[in-house]
Amino acid sequence: MTGGARFGDFLDAAHRSLAPRAGEPSPARGDVEEVSRSLLRVVTILGRYTQDTATAFRDVPHLTPAPTSPWSQARAQARDALTNAAGFLLHPAVSRPVWPGAPSASPLARRLDDVAACLAAGRDLLHTHFAPGPQDRVHRSPWARTITSERLNRALLAEVGALAQPIAHYGANVALAPVPGAPAHAGRRRALNAACQWLWVLGASVDAAGRQQPVAAADRDLLAAIPVNALPGRPAPSATGTIPGLCDGVSTTAERLRHLAWRSAQQPPWTPALTVTSLRQAAETSALTSHHCALLAESLAARASQGAFPAASPDLVAAAQAARRAAGAWFQAARALRQVTTDTRGQVTPAAAEARDLAWWTGRLAYADPAWTLASGPSCPPRAPQALAPEPEDLPRVVAAIHHAADGVALLAGTEHHQLRAAAQAGRLLVPTRTLDGDYDIPRPYAPAPSQVTGALLARYRNAAQASRQAAATIGRAACATGAPSRILATAREATRTTGPASPATDRRDEATHPGRDKAGDTAGPLQHALRGLGITSPALLARGADLDKASQRLLIEAADELSPAHSRPPATTLNKTAASAALLNHALASGDPQAAQLLRQPAQADRADPEPEWEPEPEP
């Protein structure tokens, strides 16, 4: 992947803003008014993310979970929780957030402002892949389908939950620990605490869904790897001096190709830029790039069997075969293109120009000649396996490069097929009449292509698209086997292909563990806090305190089951009347047991599942 901004950069920055820092005051401190205002900013942006996962990205046909699926419920509960949290924070005493706000003085408020800024920037990054459309949003990049996939939405919701929990912890500490000498602001403290309690409820709902249908670590990695939708700069030819430089050049050019191919496909069929010259260049250079991928995969298979990845060798052998089939399919498509022409010629689309660059970069990597060019041809001696990956740890980098190249070619195959079909439907494909048999008597050198010619040509392109997708998928398996950084491409393709109710996982090896989750802070209960406040250090006494805290936590959660019907149930604010009872309630909610949320919920807020769109068939890629 190239060096542009990625969603994970902003997500990591948000988590880092909440992490304890050596030499800095605890984040669980601050002015209640200021913290409430900053928390409202965070809650607002978290609400927008949750809304995105629930409604805004419904423009893509995909298999959605059943209406009663755990993630669907978690999504609905998260939205309710954030609405309730915002409701408490929008208390008349708290002014509405103003952007840009004045810099906060309190440690926690400052950190929350940072979190809000990071999350807003991250959401902006995701939205660069969409544009407003006449009815719904339209996709502006091949990443859009991935972002809207159910698997990525789950990963995003899991991140929302992971951020909510430490925020709730710190915010509640501010609410329940008045600073000596500061005004009491009892009402505001209660409201802040109640808002934090709803953030715990959010975290517990997401956790519960994650326990039933875990979010795979690969999906979280994929979410973090989503790039900003911008064309990367052309790699400098000076980078060809080293294998890492060549690999970066291949990966960047492939990313540029994906971007430009997508953009070309958005052009109408009558665009003069669609020429046979362009189609031919894209086809011939894709045949060449696929041939290079086959050569490289063969070399890597030999290297893998000698080095650190012997298990990846069969995958690489299969990748070489698949790339060879793709080269053959492109070859046939390019041959078929010789029989036709178009009403405009000469112009080459940026995608076709980039396809040529990709053939050049992959050639420089594949052949031993450091001055290789397209004119040198594909019969030059290939680079030796040892030279391609001198150290075992170099192998994944080269695998990633050919994976990117194959993936770029696969996307190009789809967009070229789409454009060719549109050109055929618009009557833009012509044939030289000299190539027609004597039955045709056409008094000019060219004529509309007969349907048997266009049909055969489109069939070749279908084959090329299918073979290229297959090659990319096979190389993707080799990328996964070697831990190549490009494996997220394989996850992305899988996420847009297969979404749906996963069976409750029992094997949790691949389950994502969140980096920030364990750093949420002290989860000691109120009695332990009180003992520590008294200066007690005896392990026995602290252990008894912990047992009693746990027992009170359990008692409250069990009591939630016994709650009376709504009309006679005390509102949650009653439970928060005193700092002591609020601390007990917080401790129960912080346990992550979704049952504890019943202490806060009114029946009107009973679990509501999202209305889900009907299943729609997968479109032809």
Place this chain on the structure above:
Amino acid sequence: MTLLITARDRLQRARGLASVLDAACDAFEDILAVIGAYEETTTSAGTAIAFLLVATQAANGRDAVLFAPSLPPRSLHPRQAPVPPERGSAGKIKASVAGLSLLLASQLAGAATTAGAGADQAACHDAARCARTVHDLLAGADR
């Protein structure tokens, strides 16, 4: 390489814009036919792809001539039946196509000077450039 030798002879004998365009169009077609016949039987992916790049340029050259207004609507030397091209070795094909493409480039460049400004001249220039690229590819120079 009879097909290419015949094409070469016709091109050398062609006089006048229409005649050169007609001979050039057929010569590009003949290059495609010879390469196509080789592709049908070869088992060397490397050589096949090398010829693919050459054939693409030949097809681009043919298309450039095809849209020249002075190209006769029908071939001046129509063939009674499609001539099956001989199957030659890669080296022989390379040499024959390289020679023919050099002649094509020269004849088309000459025709461009007599064509006057306009679509005919542009077509001659474009086709001559494609012919030169065919030659360069076979000679191993970068385009």
